[in-house]
Amino acid sequence: MQGYIIDIKPVKDDDLIVSILTEHEVMTTYRFYGARHSNINLGYKIDFELENTRSTIPRLKDVIQLGFPWILDNEKMYCWQRYIKLFYPHLKDIEGIDAFYFYCLENLVHVMIKQNALRAICESYISLLEYEGRLHSDLECLICENIINEDVSLVRGFLPVHATCTHSKAFEINKMRDLFEKKKVINFNDEEVEYLWDILLQGL
Numbered sequence: 001m002q003g004y005i006i007d008i009k010p011v012k013d014d015d016l017i018v019s020i021l022t023e024h025e026v027m028t029t030y031r032f033y034g035a036r037h038s039n040i041n042l043g044y045k046i047d048f049e050l051e052n053t054r055s056t057i058p059r060l061k062d063v064i065q066l067g068f069p070w071i072l073d074n075e076k077m078y079c080w081q082r083y084i085k086l087f088y089p090h091l092k093d094i095e096g097i098d099a100f101y102f103y104c105l106e107n108l109v110h111v112m113i114k115q116n117a118l119r120a121i122c123e124s125y126i127s128l129l130e131y132e133g134r135l136h137s138d139l140e141c142l143i144c145e146n147i148i149n150e151d152v153s154l155v156r157g158f159l160p161v162h163a164t165c166t167h168s169k170a171f172e173i174n175k176m177r178d179l180f181e182k183k184k185v186i187n188f189n190d191e192e193v194e195y196l197w198d199i200l201l202q203g204l
């Protein structure tokens with residue numbers, strides 16, 4: 001089986017509880033310290049086997065790390081790990097996960113070979129919001145429920161609000177339309193992309 005490690009929790013004696021997003025579910029597995037022969041880290045893609053034990057959590061074994069072309073790029077890896085970590089609270093209690101999430105990450109790994117990490121992640125997140133039906137391209141303000149015709153800002157989940165309703169950073173409306181319709185951040189400067197990134201980090 002293959003999947004992405006989206007959460008790691010240390011337990012007794014240096015053992016780990018490792019949560020893995022596979023094509024169809026989030027698997028919670030137990031990693032014994034003594035069995036640690038291959039590197040395990042948040043965000044890694046791994047090939048693995050599960051072994052059922054008397055415990056309710058299957059044991060993770062035969063782990064092989066599947067590399068990305070940019071795995072040694074610290075900056076990309078850091079952004080990747082912060083993003084992928086958000087998938088755990090977002091998906092952990094859902095039974096039977098649509099393959100969309102796994103392939104969204106597969107695609108992002110590929111896009112990040114060439115594209116700036118923050119830009120690639122923001123664009124990928126927009127497609128996730130669209131998939132979940134949470135992309136508010138009608139640009140109606142969450143606070144006052146009126147349509148936004150000029151300066152627009154965003155809150156958690158990229159929900160649009162009037163910049164004046166939240167006293168937060170204003171974006172040109174056309175830029176935001178482009179983001180929501182074309183799913184591209186090409187018109188956003190680096191500082192604006194970092195602002196989007198900070199909102200994204202509040203949670204998927």
Ligand SMILES: [Zn+2]
Nearest residue numbers: 141144162165
């Ligand atoms: Zn408003």
